[in-house]
Amino acid sequence: MFRWAIIFAVIxxxxxxxxxxxxxxxSQDFAIIFLVVAIILAVVAFVSRGRMP
Structure with missing residues (x-):
């Protein structure tokens, strides 16, 4: 997701x-959307990683 955000930002x-x-x-709108989604997914993955054995 971060890769797509960077690609759209460059475009x-x-x-x-x-x-x-x-x-x-x-392209800027898409870059912002992808960046926000990537950050949300990263936070969810980080939080859920601590809860799973």
Whole structure:
């Protein structure tokens, strides 16, 4: 998930430099969504790892 967030962030950066505002905004939104999901999954995995024997 972190890989996808980084990929979409790079796409957003390149698109904004080339002047494609719509693509940049959409890629930024996807990057934020993937980053939030990845952080939530990492926290859940960390918490559940301590509870399982």
């Amino acid at each position: 957003a950066l390149i698109a904004s430099l080339l002047g494609f505002g719509g693509v940049a905004g959409l």
